Amino acid sequence: MTDTPDQTGQVKPFALVLQEIRAGEVADDAARLMQELVAAVREHGKKGELNIKVVVEPMKGNSDALAVSGDVTLKAPRATPKAAIFFPDSSGNLLRDDPRQAAIPGLRIAPAKNTEPKDLAQ
Template identity: 55%
Template sequence: MTTETTEPGQVRPFAAVLGELRHGAVLDQASVDLQALVAKVVDTGKKGKLVLTVEVGPMKGNPDALLVNADVKTTAPVVTNEAVFFPDRNGNLQRDDPRQAAIPGLRIAPGTDRDNVKDLSL
């Protein structure tokens, strides 16, 4: 239990209140989730989201007390397994467009991963 009081008009920092929820576990979880989300965003090049929801409600049987609950949810970017293929006349899929003429002497550089293409559209 905290003994900290605030003067009228003084606003207690939001982080201080969150730090007391489950003895700081909410802030710890939000930190871990944010770090994982950042890693996924960097890895995929797509955006993600972290939402912290704080719910405040009256406590039954005690009109002077409030119940405070916090929930952390992340929406991480999804890595898709899609790749571009072209159908030939027989309905078979291939990586190169069969309708496009080949350019003589053009080749793929060694060590290039054709599936390692990032979508830069936001």
């Protein structure tokens, strides 16, 4: 599809039209969401999307006018949820300990008394 020039033979830049939709709100939203997208991509190392949708439709009751609206949507990457390890028993219940592994009697978690790192002499 080719651009249609205006009466002076010039094609009006899309950015100027976008700036006029809803008094610049669509362009402002796009700029703000672009910053959010860049930050999310850098934080999570995954791709994201910023979509600008412009709808042009005939104005009801006036065949010479067009209603132009716009919207901006963001699909930012998200962190991968952390998974926990479980083991299923024969009934399908999830357990934290493997039911097929024998327990060691008397085994317990020792309390942490001093968690500060020690300075070892070289």
